[in-house]
Amino acid sequence: MGRWSSSRRTGGVLLGLLVVAVLAVALVVAQPSGGASDRRSEAADVATRDDSGALPGLPQIGSPSATEPPPEVAAASPYAGVGTWLSRYRITREFAGGAPPVTPADVDAMADAGVETIYLQPAADDPRHPGLLSEDLLAEWLARAHARDMQVVAWYLPRFGDIEGDLRRLQQISDFRAGDRGFDAVAIDIEFTDAVELAPRNAALVELSQRLRSALPDVELGAVVLPPVVTDVLNKAYWPDFPWAELAGLYDVWLPMAYWSNRSEEGFTDPYQYVGQNIERVRDHLGDPCAVVSVAGGYDAQETAEDYAAMVRAATEQRAIGVSVWDWPTTPREVWPAMQGYDVEGC
Helix, strand or coil: CHHHHCCHHHHHHHHHHHHHHHHHHHHHHCCCCCHHHHHHHHHHHHHHHHHHCCCCCCCCCCCCCCCCCCCHHHHCCCCCEEEEEECHHHHCHHHHCCCCCCCHHHHHHHHHHCCCEEEECCCCCCCCCCCCCCHHHHHHHHHHHHHCCCEEEEEECCCCCCHHHHHHHHHHHHHCCECCECCCEEEEEECCCCCCCHHHHHHHHHHHHHHHHHHCCCCCEEEEECCHHHHHHHCCCCCCCCCHHHHCCCCCEEEEECCHHHCCCCCCCCHHHHHHHHHHHHHHHHCCCCCCEEEEEECCCCCCHHHHHHHHHHHHHCCCCEEEEECCCCCCHHHHHHCCCCCCCCC
16 A cells, blocks of 8 residues: 555556556457458458459359358369360261271370360260260270379250250260269250251250259259350351340359351450450350359361460459360360460359
8 A cells, every 4th residue: 555655656657558558458359340350351352262263353243252162163073174075076986987086095195285174975966876876985985084083074966856865865974884984074065056946946945954954953064155256246146045044043064165266357366355255245144253164265276375375364364164175186286285284263
């Protein structure tokens, strides 16, 4: 008691320091909307970029929060990374003759070039060959590709005149096994416009897609679509009134055929511009700025490494999970390094 009364200045200083300390604590505790919240926002942005690959300034609708894992389709999808395409005219005896020009023995060269996914056409809407094609070769493709840790996506071209036949073949594709190996995903090539008028074609496409989704609920389905730059701008009569809205919830991944080598129109021959615009338009039509896209580009032997580097740049900026090229035999070996190691998780 006597010590307190004889040390007023010291006590005052201590009291002042105590008040300052209390006020400082109170300010820190009571700051939900100032610097602390800004720091949390920055941390969330960093976490979002790390976990989901979203870039600053891109729409975040439907993207995961910083504490949620990214969607599986964007993290470990068969459509992710670098891919190459092969049709039945390259790989089957039925359409390529007794010695197809591309065989399972070519898998090693594909893997060495950096290819991670092979897109194969194992069946066709052709009455001469109602089932799967060259099943022994399909089995060998799966065995060799999986041995090199590659994925194999089966793609199929419907003609919209025989939905039952399409569904039967698609079920056969999904059920096909070589030992314990099967196709890693199934993609529908939506581009056939002959023979069936627009309204019944759209109706058939929607019905096929709905029934396929119901039949294969656990299969990662891809929609290989015409480039919207063509159908929206360059040739509106090609497939007008495409049923984007009806298909939006039925496919997991969208694969626009952004073949800039097909273009001669001013402003559309540049791979960077053409690929980027097609990805943007696909998402606009779907009403989803983060729709999962894996873009197909090329094609022909005249395309350069610089062309494919431009495709990769556009796909990266648009957060496409994969890039692929039509097709393996016509793609110069020297261009593959421009795509090698593509790894984007989506937005």
